[in-house]
Amino acid sequence: MKEKTILGFIELLENIKESGLTIPGYCEKNNMYPQTVYNKWSDFYKNHQDHPRFQEVVDLYNEVREHGKASEETVESENFTEVKYERDEEGHILYYDYKIYRKNKAPLIGKFSRDEMNIVYRLYSYYGASLTQREVSRYFPELSLVDFKRILSAMNIYKASAPFAPHIIEEKSTDELREMQLREKENDFLKKIEEDRIKNNERLLKKVAAENYDLKKQLDSIQGMQFKLIDCDPIKFDWNVVNPTNKFINIYLADMHIGAAMASGTLYSENVGYGFEEAKRRLSELLGKIAALGTFEKINICLMGDMLDSCGATNKTARLDHTLPENMDGYEQAAAYITLIKEFVSAVAKSGICNSVGLYSVRCGNHTGVIEYIATRALFAELKSSKIKTTLFNTFFGSFKEGEHTFVLTHGKDDKFMKKGMPLVLDDKNKVMLYEWLEDNSIYGDNIHIIKGDLHSSNYSSCKKFDYRNVLSLFGASDYSAFNFGRNSYGVSYDLCLGDNIVRGEFQNM
Numbered sequence: 001m002k003e004k005t006i007l008g009f010i011e012l013l014e015n016i017k018e019s020g021l022t023i024p025g026y027c028e029k030n031n032m033y034p035q036t037v038y039n040k041w042s043d044f045y046k047n048h049q050d051h052p053r054f055q056e057v058v059d060l061y062n063e064v065r066e067h068g069k070a071s072e073e074t075v076e077s078e079n080f081t082e083v084k085y086e087r088d089e090e091g092h093i094l095y096y097d098y099k100i101y102r103k104n105k106a107p108l109i110g111k112f113s114r115d116e117m118n119i120v121y122r123l124y125s126y127y128g129a130s131l132t133q134r135e136v137s138r139y140f141p142e143l144s145l146v147d148f149k150r151i152l153s154a155m156n157i158y159k160a161s162a163p164f165a166p167h168i169i170e171e172k173s174t175d176e177l178r179e180m181q182l183r184e185k186e187n188d189f190l191k192k193i194e195e196d197r198i199k200n201n202e203r204l205l206k207k208v209a210a211e212n213y214d215l216k217k218q219l220d221s222i223q224g225m226q227f228k229l230i231d232c233d234p235i236k237f238d239w240n241v242v243n244p245t246n247k248f249i250n251i252y253l254a255d256m257h258i259g260a261a262m263a264s265g266t267l268y269s270e271n272v273g274y275g276f277e278e279a280k281r282r283l284s285e286l287l288g289k290i291a292a293l294g295t296f297e298k299i300n301i302c303l304m305g306d307m308l309d310s311c312g313a314t315n316k317t318a319r320l321d322h323t324l325p326e327n328m329d330g331y332e333q334a335a336a337y338i339t340l341i342k343e344f345v346s347a348v349a350k351s352g353i354c355n356s357v358g359l360y361s362v363r364c365g366n367h368t369g370v371i372e373y374i375a376t377r378a379l380f381a382e383l384k385s386s387k388i389k390t391t392l393f394n395t396f397f398g399s400f401k402e403g404e405h406t407f408v409l410t411h412g413k414d415d416k417f418m419k420k421g422m423p424l425v426l427d428d429k430n431k432v433m434l435y436e437w438l439e440d441n442s443i444y445g446d447n448i449h450i451i452k453g454d455l456h457s458s459n460y461s462s463c464k465k466f467d468y469r470n471v472l473s474l475f476g477a478s479d480y481s482a483f484n485f486g487r488n489s490y491g492v493s494y495d496l497c498l499g500d501n502i503v504r505g506e507f508q509n510m
Helices: 003-019 023-029 034-047 054-065 114-124 133-137 145-154 166-171 174-221 276-292 330-350 369-382 428-440 479-484
Strands: 080-087 093-102 105-113 247-253 296-303 354-361 388-392 398-402 405-410 448-452 459-462 467-470 491-498 501-508
Touching (some): 003 023, 003 054, 023 034, 034 054, 093 145, 133 145, 166 174, 247 276, 296 398, 296 405, 330 354, 330 369, 354 369, 354 398, 369 388
Parallel strands (some): 247 296, 448 467
Antiparallel strands (some): 080 093, 247 491, 398 405, 491 501
């Protein structure tokens, strides 16, 4: 390190000390990567022990590292550590040696081979398998969990570290590292599929064996039984065709994510090139499919949240917890969203397939927060028309009544409070929450429908008081969801209501 770089590093440590934050906490607040601080410390400690301010920097770094270590599970700070790389004649790393002094105990001395060190980085890093310290430590049974944590701390290995050991980063190019990362992800994915397949086969075999046993018992019980057939008069059913007086359709436009971009090398190609023109094409085809269903008394277009991809100029979600790959900035996203929905709704109103149009919007989604709320208010201001009724809900749930039906709309995850969004399949916890909300809002009776987006997947379930539906995303699967969860078809879900009857459908892969 140059003297200027060393002075800058000392100034950084002093700023962290003055803030009272941990190193990761300070870096998050100042848009820095914690690994940068750890790398500079490692470089300084290994290569500048003759520096006149060496001990001052060591004391300052140890003091900063102590911030926020009040948790009982945190490994007790070591008094001193020695970590060095053993290299061959060509400079390649052969082993990672460590010597960690412990209070009132003999030093912890040992070494990791290249393969062992790469296992640690690949399994522990967020960008690798993201296992816990306890899970990774099981690959090293000769080490206790506490000693393993000491080694990770001494070697500056954190969740935010790269999924490759230092010797791989030194010896491979950026393109080779990217290719290795993709192969690792693919291997983990295939391994998980194989494990699930084996478990499913075992469950199926147990089920078939149980059914076979029951069938044998039933065959044994009917041996020798005699049956007598009785002649029965045919039954006649009277029926009449009833034409409903109130025929309407709800169109659920969810998770449009205008501005989202797909990275190169993605698993599936249907969303590569997604942008303004592709979204316009899908909406145009949607209008044709709606018209093919016939004419309606009313068409309700429901905007289900995450219509934009990010919350503005930051290119991040509303919680600012990670950066999104995008092909539009915040201004372009808002303008494209307003233009697309305005032209689509106007085209529906002018198409002649309905007498009126209702336009409803949930408050926002977890991606866009208040930015989407403001953009939707601007959109509704431009759509003032006697034929178009606009409603922008100001709460997490919003409801409207149409004919014999009550529809409750929500994105499914808010932009601030919810740790997890509402699930794909209705569970007891969310059932109770919805019961209480319906009670507080005096919503009773039959034909109550809870509609949500967020998960880019279609699913339907019901209970005594209401039914619960997840709707498709107009955007479809992102790189993140394709690699981590699976492939989702893009499309639009709808409810076709004929009197007190309802037909649920989808327009997929338009």
